Amino acid sequence: GAVVSQHPSRVICKSGTSVKIECRSLDFQATTMFWYRQFPKQSLMLMATSNEGSKATYEQGVEKDKFLINHASLTLSTLTVTSAHPEDSSFYICSITGYADTQYFGPGTRLTVL
Amino acid sequence: GDSVTQMEGPVTLSEEAFLTINCTYTATGYPSLFWYVQYPGEGLQLLLKATKADDKGSNKGFEATYRKETTSFHLEKGSVQVSDSAVYFCALLNAGGTSYGKLTFGQGTILTVHP
Numbered sequence: 001g002a003v004v005s006q007h008p009s010r011v012i013c014k015s016g017t018s019v020k021i022e023c024r025s026l027d028f029q030a031t032t033m034f035w036y037r038q039f040p041k042q043s044l045m046l047m048a049t050s051n052e053g054s055k056a057t058y059e060q061g062v063e064k065d066k067f068l069i070n071h072a073s074l075t076l077s078t079l080t081v082t083s084a085h086p087e088d089s090s091f092y093i094c095s096i097t098g099y100a101d102t103q104y105f106g107p108g109t110r111l112t113v114l
Numbered sequence: 115g116d117s118v119t120q121m122e123g124p125v126t127l128s129e130e131a132f133l134t135i136n137c138t139y140t141a142t143g144y145p146s147l148f149w150y151v152q153y154p155g156e157g158l159q160l161l162l163k164a165t166k167a168d169d170k171g172s173n174k175g176f177e178a179t180y181r182k183e184t185t186s187f188h189l190e191k192g193s194v195q196v197s198d199s200a201v202y203f204c205a206l207l208n209a210g211g212t213s214y215g216k217l218t219f220g221q222g223t224i225l226t227v228h229p
Contacts, residue, residue: 107157
């Protein structure tokens with residue numbers, strides 16, 4: 001299957017700063033990547049669909065100006081949490097649709113905003 | 115819209131016990147069905163999948179059969195190990211229209227296996 005990496009794995013930042021999370025598809029060219037958010041002991045919530053070379057598609061209720069997504073190449077999508085606040089603390093996971101329509105997930109990024 | 119319902123957890127078992135985690139779904143068309151597993155502090159890993167009715171997915175001793183008549187995809191394992199302790203997510207992928215590529219997840223079931 002496809003291999004997906006995320007960087008960083010953990011990040012702690014101060015309230016009001018911006019944080020960038022990278023999602024890389026290491027062995028598959030992904031025209032589409034997905035960004036999820038997961039709260040403790042809860043399921044994954046799809047935030048947005050990242051489209052290579054065009055604007056991301058955000059799910060209802062997700063602020064596009066707060067969660068900036070850039071998908072500049074077939075192997076890299078970035079999620080920037082702007083002006084982060086403690087309520088943005090969460091586990092952020094990306095995925096790609098790889099072979100046979102199977103989604104492959106990155107290991108996740110734990111964001112803690114102080 | 116599409117939805118997935120999993121049995122509520124947490125589920126606690128002794129090693130070598132039989133495991134069943136129920137999953138039912140509501141969807142239009144012919145979705146593909148998946149079980150993903152999440153170990154503590156990690157992302158999701160594909161455990162098994164089935165793409166059409168009556169298909170059986172299997173991996174690492176886990177099995178699930180795509181039952182269209184009961185809209186179910188229950189996960190089973192005959193003898194669990196401590197290392198199976200994780201959160202299990204049932205999910206469906208409806209490949210049609212604007213939903214292409216979007217997974218719909220169940221709420222997850224926490225499994226704890228004791229020695």
